[in-house]
Amino acid sequence: MTLETVLLVASALLSVGLYGALSQQVVVMVMMGLELMVAGVLLALGGLWWFLAPDPSGQVLMIVVLAAMTVEMATGFAVATVLHRRAGGDMTDMTAELHE
Amino acid sequence: MPESSVLLGAAAVLAAVLALTWVTATGAAMGAGRGLVLAATDPWLETARLLRQRRRTTLRADVLLWRLSGWSLLPLAVLLVALVPWGPHVVVPTELGVVWANALDVVVWAAVWLLGWGANAVAGLVGGYRFLALALGYELPLMFALVAPAMAASSLDLAMIADAQSDLWFVVWMPVAFLAYLVGVLGFALHGPLAAPVGDEVAGGVLAELSGPDLLVARAGRHALLGAGAAVAVPLFLGGGSGPWLPDPAWVAVKAIILTALLSYAAGRLPRLRVPLLLGPAWVVLLPLVVLQDLVVGVVLL
């Protein structure tokens, strides 16, 4: 377990998540992709923290990322509900309607 | 730690889980009005009966997730009990016992929902949904209840928390947190007032389609979770191993068994809450009270 391997795994997680976020049609599945990307970021931050600068401020940053993850999730669910209510569906293409 | 003591600890944890499971099953049956002899022998006869019964599956069930979740309840209870410090000995020593106990009880969310989902049948699915609805109600008060003893001991380590109560048990000056914790235990063990996900009125809910050994482990897991929740309450609120005459581990066991017996008896005695009834009182009454309790603890510590 070195910094390089941790970062490698983290970038694998991030890439898989990116694939999901780009390719999925359903809002909830897109959110899953985003979550996976954030998980990759968390792991990378954890690795950088431990191997480069293990002082508490780095961990505070990770807490912020974790909080961002939940905010993304909660808002995503709410938006999915709105879309579903409006159109009876939740494909990403429908998000265009939200601009109206 | 030498290997033999690890094995010994693991064996002790398993034995404790089995004992607590039996106490819970007996206590709950007695609470529901069954006589002592019948209630105490039922678990053994049921074990024999279910081991002899065939397993079954339903049409287009998600067998992988269904079996996995059913068989995971009992291990979760074992892990919870493994976190409990038996006086100076802990099987899984961690400085974050409180957080891990909380994390394990959240894994129950996933297990119960999947158990209902996997059977691909209406009763199970309804049971699974009902569990999540109840879980949203009990989990927040439970989390804030865990904060109080951790704050008072200024540690998340269950052993440190137990040690901090040598003068006064936390239950004495944190009754509200203790109550909220017990409600949470009933919730994640699917017992008593919070047993709606396995209620008879939905044909047994998440357990409706199980039979044979699968039902045995799921039901035992449910009882074991109540016992494990009570066992974790011992270091959190009941002074851990402190007490006269007996050695520390014996006191932990005695307290865990007594609390399990009382809690399961009460659970058997009380009727089930209908699902929509919990969220309001849990968030509007219990949660503010628990937060107030945390505040009181904070002020006392200042």
Place this chain on the structure above:
Amino acid sequence: MTSTDLAFWLCAVLAVASGVAVFVVDSMARATYALATSFVATGLAVLLLQQSYLGAVIVLMMVMEMAVMAVYMVMFMGMNPALMPMSMVHSHRWAIGVSVATFVTLGSGALLVPWPARRGSPPPDVTAALGRALMESHMLVMMTVGAVMVATIVVGVVLSSHRTRYDRFGDDLRHRDPADRGAR
């Protein structure tokens, strides 16, 4: 290879494999819980990096989130997941190309960049140090996060709810049963 290395690689393989599984499996429940597995593995890997509190919290939060997510999946994806194979992708090839390119870029960066040596040493009790940082030097961060969380709760409820309690219980909130019998 130490046991820590072994544990890390197990977690890493599990995290990435179940992450891939999210977009491969047929059933929504399986996709959701594959993601949960991926998070648990990530949490355990963070645990191995000596950040026990963050690892535990990742496990706790993500399992909870996925349990809720599963309900949304079932609610919003208009077909029965246990029964129907699903493929709901668009621009599949392009997405794969982009993500492979990302992985190659980031991965080679990770391997090729000359990382500096470690500055400082970890505090003896990482969790306590984190708590102190949050409550002392970085208190502002915590306060902001708290406010954002509250705002999120409000936004989520306002966006998603259709009726208020006045719709359900009458203008004086006195009706015992929600006045919405039957489908609207």
Place this chain on the structure above:
Amino acid sequence: MGLNRVLARAATARPRVHLVEAPGGSPVRWAVEDALEARGWRRTPSPAAADALVVAGRLPDDLRDAADLLWSQLPGPRVRRHVEALAEVDGALDTLPAALRERAAHRDDARERGGDEVSRFLPDDAEDGHMSPGGVPLAEGAEDRDGLEMDVLVHPLGPLLDRWPGGLELRLAIHGDVVADVAVQRAPVTAGAGPAAAWDAVSTTLALAGDRRGAAEASRLRRHGSSTTSADGARLRHRLRRWGRVGILPPAAAGALLAATDTSSTGVPPTDLPALLRGQDLSDVRLLVAAHAPALLLGEAARA
């Protein structure tokens, strides 16, 4: 061999019974319930964990399929008993443990059962094969009471179901667990009004609500034909009132039970079941039907 025999004896010492009531079978069901109570045997809420299927009352021909479907859900070793008259109750139950221990018979039974016993009970009107995998038609969407489009499941309740009026068959359309629509497919034949039926309804409802002690108490009142003016009756009515107030029972269910057990009132008003059940959740449907069981007959009689 000795150990096996001991285990088999332990396993069959207290068989679990799935007890359902045929139309008009209430008196027989009461006798079976009392016999189970005397033996210390318990019932199962679903057939999946039961050792024995006991049908109380005479099963009309058009319900044979329903009984067969239920029977196919018992995992085995399994025994089936049709108890048609009060005199048969003890005989039927006494032979259960021995019947459950007949290894050869159960092995043959298991061999004869195919892997898939349910498919033949599925409706065969699902034309589009690929939209109905496994023969199960896919759910269709409709707006729920919050105006959100949700899948609607068609879920039958009855005609043979644990703690359910004999022969009543409802077809529910449910969103999650909220009932959007109800149709009565088949009317029940229940014991009608009268103190015994009233206390039986109390017992059934309390059992479904998880109040086992109250249920046992109500069963005792039913057995001894106790009047509501007795101390026990008054105590139980007080309990019902309390459960209705705190919401353990839906207020309508508590009200119906109080009306049914009140000897001074002239009778129970007939019940319009679909209107009562629409918009409730699935468990409340069970509680409400159980509580209104004495009035269901009147409702049907009034229509006829």
